Amino acid sequence: MTSPLEQKKIKIAGPSVVTANRTWDGIVVYRTAAKSWSADLSEAAIVRNSDEAKALLAEAVADDVGAIGPYIAPVQVGADGKIEPGNLREQIRRTGVTIGQSAQV
Amino acid sequence: MYAYDEIDRTLVNERVSEFRDQVKRRLSGELTEDEFKILRLQNGVYLQLHAYMFRVAIPYGTLASNQLRALAHVARKYDRGYGHFTTRQNIQFNWIKLAELPDALEDLAKVGIHAMQTSGNNMRNVTSDQWAGVAPGEIEDPRIWSELIRQHTTLHPEFSFLPRKFKIAITASDHDRAAIKIHDIGLRLIKNEKDETGFEVLVGGGLGRTPFIGKTIKHFVHGRDILSYIEAILRVYNQYGRRDNIYKARIKILVHELGIEKFSREVEEEWQHIRNSSLQIDDEVIEDIRSRFSYPAYEKLPHMPDELRQAAADPDFEAWRKNSVAPHKVQGYSIVTVSLKPIGAPPGDATAEQMDALADLADKYSFGEIRVGHEQNLALPHVAKRDLPALWKALDKLGLATPNVNLITDIIACPGLDYCSLANARSIPIAQELTRRFANHELANLIGRLHINISGCINACGHHHVGHIGILGVEKNGEEIYQITIGGRADENAALGNLIGPGVKFDEVADVVEDIVEAYLALRERPDELFMDTVRRLGVEPFKERVYATR
Numbered sequence: 001m002t003s004p005l006e007q008k009k010i011k012i013a014g015p016s017v018v019t020a021n022r023t024w025d026g027i028v029v030y031r032t033a034a035k036s037w038s039a040d041l042s043e044a045a046i047v048r049n050s051d052e053a054k055a056l057l058a059e060a061v062a063d064d065v066g067a068i069g070p071y072i073a074p075v076q077v078g079a080d081g082k083i084e085p086g087n088l089r090e091q092i093r094r095t096g097v098t099i100g101q102s103a104q105v
Numbered sequence: 106m107y108a109y110d111e112i113d114r115t116l117v118n119e120r121v122s123e124f125r126d127q128v129k130r131r132l133s134g135e136l137t138e139d140e141f142k143i144l145r146l147q148n149g150v151y152l153q154l155h156a157y158m159f160r161v162a163i164p165y166g167t168l169a170s171n172q173l174r175a176l177a178h179v180a181r182k183y184d185r186g187y188g189h190f191t192t193r194q195n196i197q198f199n200w201i202k203l204a205e206l207p208d209a210l211e212d213l214a215k216v217g218i219h220a221m222q223t224s225g226n227n228m229r230n231v232t233s234d235q236w237a238g239v240a241p242g243e244i245e246d247p248r249i250w251s252e253l254i255r256q257h258t259t260l261h262p263e264f265s266f267l268p269r270k271f272k273i274a275i276t277a278s279d280h281d282r283a284a285i286k287i288h289d290i291g292l293r294l295i296k297n298e299k300d301e302t303g304f305e306v307l308v309g310g311g312l313g314r315t316p317f318i319g320k321t322i323k324h325f326v327h328g329r330d331i332l333s334y335i336e337a338i339l340r341v342y343n344q345y346g347r348r349d350n351i352y353k354a355r356i357k358i359l360v361h362e363l364g365i366e367k368f369s370r371e372v373e374e375e376w377q378h379i380r381n382s383s384l385q386i387d388d389e390v391i392e393d394i395r396s397r398f399s400y401p402a403y404e405k406l407p408h409m410p411d412e413l414r415q416a417a418a419d420p421d422f423e424a425w426r427k428n429s430v431a432p433h434k435v436q437g438y439s440i441v442t443v444s445l446k447p448i449g450a451p452p453g454d455a456t457a458e459q460m461d462a463l464a465d466l467a468d469k470y471s472f473g474e475i476r477v478g479h480e481q482n483l484a485l486p487h488v489a490k491r492d493l494p495a496l497w498k499a500l501d502k503l504g505l506a507t508p509n510v511n512l513i514t515d516i517i518a519c520p521g522l523d524y525c526s527l528a529n530a531r532s533i534p535i536a537q538e539l540t541r542r543f544a545n546h547e548l549a550n551l552i553g554r555l556h557i558n559i560s561g562c563i564n565a566c567g568h569h570h571v572g573h574i575g576i577l578g579v580e581k582n583g584e585e586i587y588q589i590t591i592g593g594r595a596d597e598n599a600a601l602g603n604l605i606g607p608g609v610k611f612d613e614v615a616d617v618v619e620d621i622v623e624a625y626l627a628l629r630e631r632p633d634e635l636f637m638d639t640v641r642r643l644g645v646e647p648f649k650e651r652v653y654a655t656r
């Protein structure tokens with residue numbers, strides 16, 4: 001498997017976070033500024049340029065026991081500082097499936 | 106049902122112990138994710154958007170009632186109370202915790218269920234006709250041969266590290282319900298002029314990024330030679346299959362690039378080396394497997410019992426019977442398809458309560474047996490016709506009697522972007538909206554047989570290429586866009602659908618399908634001309650004109 005750090009270039013187009021899935025139970029988590037993981041997007045560390053993104057990702061990759069499959073995901077930061085997912089995929093990861101019925105048990 | 110022996114039980118139990126140790130070492134950090142990934146995949150464990158996903162095998166689609174209860178138990182205890190039946194006779198649990206997976210596997214092992222051959226670059230769960238052993242006119246029960254191949258390939262080192270995954274399906278009926286032409290190897294049980302049992306062998310079928318319909322590589326391979334012939338195919342694939350490019354690694358690409366003639370020559374040459382080896386199957390081996398399949402002690406029952414005659418006066422019962430009940434090889438019995446496609450719900454999902462209740466109904470009405478079909482429905486294979494009215498009422502109470510089998514709302518859909526880490530677009534909400542649009546049973550019945558297949562990415566788990574109407578979700582500039590094809594089919598006349606035009610947005614898909622259906626209703630020559638026949642007669646153009654005239 002190619003490590004995310006081996007990707008030739010890490011480019012970000014705007015504010016981003018590093019997200020992954022927690023190893024023991026698989027839930028969606030975000031890398032925090034306190035070098036930990038949180039299930040709450042509002043606690044995620046925000047990076048705004050490629051160097052910051054690469055550094056945060058490197059730190060996340062190093063914590064292989066804590067979470068798996070880390071990657072950089074776009075977010076939107078409101079004027080009030082509120083963080084929202086930057087695309088539909090991340091929105092679904094954050095708020096759950098969009099299909100109702102049995103899936104929202 | 107098939108009775109597993111001590112070797113099978115030991116293998117499954119040892120596998121659980123092995124995986125428990127691997128999980129323990131992973132959680133302690135002794136194994137990295139890179140080291141662990143292949144091990145979890147070999148046990149059916151994927152990482153999806155929200156959590157780990159656990160895929161459990163249902164070999165050739167046959168389940169005993171106690172096995173279905175065990176699946177319900179896993180859904181309830183370790184997941185969120187439901188499971189999703191897939192297009193390859195597996196069931197998936199979407200929210201399982203890695204730390205609890207060994208316990209879930211152990212609970213399943215107690216009833217002989219496991220997750221081997223459900224992921225990874227190996228020989229996958231061998232699938233078959235969900236009506237195997239009960240369909241009228243069948244050559245013989247194809248599960249006997251499915252089980253033979255399962256035994257031969259499970260954990261076989263030569264088949265465990267293939268260039269890519271490898272799928273086999275078997276049918277023994279003229280009408281192909283196992284979709285053998287879209288498998289890496291498709292096997293059709295036939296008899297030769299000496300009345301010997303053998304197989305027409307097809308190779309190189311598959312969907313995904315580069316879809317192909319399988320080609321016949323040999324018109325007759327004797328049953329005793331089938332393992333050596335499959336092995337010869339696998340050896341040629343193992344030798345020449347592309348390992349440098351995941352998108353070109355499936356056998357269909359190799360068959361296409363070499364050409365079926367050259368590919369078959371390579372296989373023939375390899376086969377001659379191994380044909381008369383220990384791979385040749387003794388009759389006793391087949392008879393031993395055959396003897397482990399048990400069949401019900403059917404009663405002598407009338408073709409038309411009074412209970413059925415009386416129930417025929419109820420139009421709701423008749424609507425269900427017409428689409429859900431199929432002829433059985435034994436007089437007085439029927440095969441009942443249990444729709445997992447209620448209006449507005451995710452296709453293929455069943456709750457733990459439904460699974461438990463269906464297991465009870467299987468005990469009461471179907472000799473304790475349930476089948477799983479690739480269309481994401483279940484079936485009760487041995488229902489006495491006299492019991493059909495009572496069964497219908499019981500299924501209806503459970504939400505399992507939607508009278509839509511083979512109709513437009515009997516949609517096949519992959520999990521899509523709601524669950525899948527590979528998906529680019531959502532599938533299930535599209536299916537849900539379509540079922541609401543065509544919820545009126547009179548309308549659905551008027552339309553007749555029409556299969557819609559939806560995939561949320563080019564990997565095509567929803568088999569969109571072979572849907573009568575196929576819907577493929579892609580992502581374009583951050584937006585979900587859906588490409589629509591018509592004219593595909595997955596049966597004995599399998600064909601790939603043709604694109605009708607530019608992709609449409611999420612909110613437009615149901616309107617487009619309505620336009621296609623309206624065009625069909627206007628264009629068909631007779632009420633019994635099926636959608637597929639109209640498309641074959643007229644081609645894509647009239648449908649394209651209708652859809653894009655105002656777009």
